[in-house]
Amino acid sequence: GAVVSQHPSWVICKSGTSVKIECRSLDFQATTMFWYRQFPKQSLMLMATSNEGSKATYEQGVEKDKFLINHASLTLSTLTVTSAHPEDSSFYICSATSGRARNEQFFGPGTRLTVL
Amino acid sequence: AQSVTQLDSQVPVFEEAPVELRCNYSSSVSVYLFWYVQYPNQGLQLLLKYLSGSTLVKGINGFEAEFNKSQTSFHLRKPSVHISDTAEYFCAVSDPSTSYGKLTFGQGTILTVHP
Numbered sequence: 719g720a721v722v723s724q725h726p727s728w729v730i731c732k733s734g735t736s737v738k739i740e741c742r743s744l745d746f747q748a749t750t751m752f753w754y755r756q757f758p759k760q761s762l763m764l765m766a767t768s769n770e771g772s773k774a775t776y777e778q779g780v781e782k783d784k785f786l787i788n789h790a791s792l793t794l795s796t797l798t799v800t801s802a803h804p805e806d807s808s809f810y811i812c813s814a815t816s817g818r819a820r821n822e823q824f825f826g827p828g829t830r831l832t833v834l
Numbered sequence: 835a836q837s838v839t840q841l842d843s844q845v846p847v848f849e850e851a852p853v854e855l856r857c858n859y860s861s862s863v864s865v866y867l868f869w870y871v872q873y874p875n876q877g878l879q880l881l882l883k884y885l886s887g888s889t890l891v892k893g894i895n896g897f898e899a900e901f902n903k904s905q906t907s908f909h910l911r912k913p914s915v916h917i918s919d920t921a922e923y924f925c926a927v928s929d930p931s932t933s934y935g936k937l938t939f940g941q942g943t944i945l946t947v948h949p
Contacts, residue, residue: 722877724877750935752936752937760941760942761924761939761940761941761942762878762924762939764936764937764938767936809875811877811878813877813878815935821866821883821885821928821930821935822868822880822883822935823935823937824880825870825877825878825879826877827876827877828875828876828877830875
């Protein structure tokens with residue numbers, strides 16, 4: 719149980735285009751989802767926290783107009799990187815918690831974004 | 835504010851040797867503590883967690899950790915490592931008083947097990 723999937727697992731796009739990454743909780747209802755980015759050989763940095771049906775809360779320094787987060791249902795959250803540039807290339811990881819186990823985050827497998 | 839420091843960025847060991855990965859945290863409030871493992875190009879998998887109770891916590895794959903409040907540490911140990919334990923390990927902390935379980939991660943420790 720407690721499986722989180724991400725799609726796509728990797729994506730390559732041209733500079734200036736937008737990319738959408740999906741995060742799904744497959745066997746539980748995710749009341750809260752988190753989006754992280756991880757640069758090579760670095761730790762995970764929290765980008766934003768989203769609760770189903772409400773606006774995401776962004777961490778300091780994260781541009782909310784560039785990284786659009788939608789959490790429209792209890793099993794799906796999306797991250798859209800708008801007008802992507804090479805410096806946005808990174809590994810993006812989502813995680814989810816449920817109401818019953820809010821002390822544990824279940825992580826997705828990550829999405830490798832490369833912007834050319 | 836909370837912070838986590840993993841004292842070793844890389845730890846090389848030989849197969850079947852014991853290993854300890856060190857983690858210290860700073861927080862003005864009580865904390866929950868976690869250790870995660872990340873294999874290349876994958877997400878994070880929970881190894882173990884401390885929420886309350888016994889300070890010695892046992893996790894998956896033979897790992898254990900001990901919460902030491904006076905030293906604000908949560909070191910991860912395994913008595914005998916395998917080649918398959920080669921991965922990056924992250925220590926993380928959260929504030930129990932928050933609703934959403936927001937995690938703060940350490941910088942990570944790369945464990946390399948040599949034959």
